[in-house]
Amino acid sequence: MSWFRDFFLPMQGTAHAAAVDNLFMFIVLLNIGFFLLIAGLIVVFVARYRRKSANDRTPNITHHLGLELTWSIIPLLLCLVVFFWGFKDYMTATVAPGDALEINLTGEKWIWTFEYPDGMRSLGELYVPAGKPVKLIMQSKDVLHSFFIPNFRIKMDVLPNRYTEQWFQSNIPGEYQVQCTEYCGKGHSGMNAKIVVMSQTQYEDYLQNGPPNLRTMPLAELGALLYESRGCSTCHSLNGVKGQGPTWKGSYGNMRKMTDGRDMMMDENYIRTSILQPQAMVVSGFEGIMPTYQGLLRDREILALIEFIKKQK
Numbered sequence: 001m002s003w004f005r006d007f008f009l010p011m012q013g014t015a016h017a018a019a020v021d022n023l024f025m026f027i028v029l030l031n032i033g034f035f036l037l038i039a040g041l042i043v044v045f046v047a048r049y050r051r052k053s054a055n056d057r058t059p060n061i062t063h064h065l066g067l068e069l070t071w072s073i074i075p076l077l078l079c080l081v082v083f084f085w086g087f088k089d090y091m092t093a094t095v096a097p098g099d100a101l102e103i104n105l106t107g108e109k110w111i112w113t114f115e116y117p118d119g120m121r122s123l124g125e126l127y128v129p130a131g132k133p134v135k136l137i138m139q140s141k142d143v144l145h146s147f148f149i150p151n152f153r154i155k156m157d158v159l160p161n162r163y164t165e166q167w168f169q170s171n172i173p174g175e176y177q178v179q180c181t182e183y184c185g186k187g188h189s190g191m192n193a194k195i196v197v198m199s200q201t202q203y204e205d206y207l208q209n210g211p212p213n214l215r216t217m218p219l220a221e222l223g224a225l226l227y228e229s230r231g232c233s234t235c236h237s238l239n240g241v242k243g244q245g246p247t248w249k250g251s252y253g254n255m256r257k258m259t260d261g262r263d264m265m266m267d268e269n270y271i272r273t274s275i276l277q278p279q280a281m282v283v284s285g286f287e288g289i290m291p292t293y294q295g296l297l298r299d300r301e302i303l304a305l306i307e308f309i310k311k312q313k
């Protein structure tokens with residue numbers, strides 16, 4: 001029967017997907033069976049009990065207890081089978097195992113953002129280890145969205161002002177497509193993401209070194225991306241205007257005064273310390289409000305930001 005299933009259902013990425021398909025196929029086959037039975041009987045009865053002569057009369061039949069019980073009890077039992085089977089799979093699908101890896105997911109027009117337990121974030125791509133349950137804790141920044149992973153046969157609405165959850169465990173490494181299935185405006189059809197299931201070692205490597213596509217990106221380009229995505233742009237301008245923090249325009253290689261009176265040169269080490277321990281040296285004329293990025297930026301990402309700052313002549 002699997003050719004029949006594969007013909008109209010996407011590939012199964014999880015055990016739960018197989019469970020959903022089994023029940024679905026059971027219902028489909030049940031329907032086909034009853035269709036054939038009922039349509040077949042209609043044809044047989046039409047041929048067999050047609051009016052054969054002018055004085056052929058329908059006998060006066062009122063009821064048949066045995067027949068009526070049969071056609072009530074058998075369908076009832078079949079409905080109960082479908083109900084309990086579905087209920088069992090629904091419970092497994094709803095309650096995540098206690099040791100699940102928890103990922104925070106934010107939907108907004110028209111992008112999905114994933115946040116890992118260590119504070120790292122990724123846009124539109126979720127990297128997870130194979131063979132481990134993953135629980136998504138989801139929320140929306142604006143309107144209603146819905147997070148659908150066809151290969152895993154799970155889907156859940158993503159709401160503003162309330163958290164929703166869903167979980168999966170895939171043992172098959174590979175890439176799986178995600179779609180938003182709640183019409184959320186102009187960019188709705190492009191609101192996709194991908195889930196990359198990888199081996200445990202590849203996953204650890206990912207946590208250390210970041211997504212493969214960013215590893216090969218030139219440093220300055222990566223820096224520009226991080227300047228926006230990590231929020232540096234809200235406090236540091238590139239055009240010389242003083243914001244909440246000093247501008248980066250022409251800052252590299254210059255001397256600056258700290259609130260404690262020291263003079264520091266804006267070089268690689270100074271930038272690195274400013275990012276990881278902003279309170280260690282506060283530039284005079286500014287308040288020490290910069291959040292630390294300790295644990296939020298990987299080594300190569302810090303290098304990328306330094307490279308980007310150097311470029312702001």
Ligand code: HEC
Pocket residue numbers: 227230231232233234235236244245246247251256266270271274275278279281282283286287288289290291293305
């Ligand atoms: C909430 C505002 C805010 C954000 C966000 C922020 N900074 Fe800062 N940053 C400051 C302030 C204020 C200072 C000056 C006070 C100090 O040195 O702590 C500063 C200082 C710095 C300095 C030293 C600059 C100089 O001219 O001496 C560097 C380098 C720096 N930030 C890098 C970053 C990077 C990289 C990011 C993003 C990953 C970032 N900052 C995000 C507020 C911010």
Ligand SMILES: [Cu+2]
Pocket residue numbers: 107144145146180181182183184188191
């Ligand atoms: Cu959406």
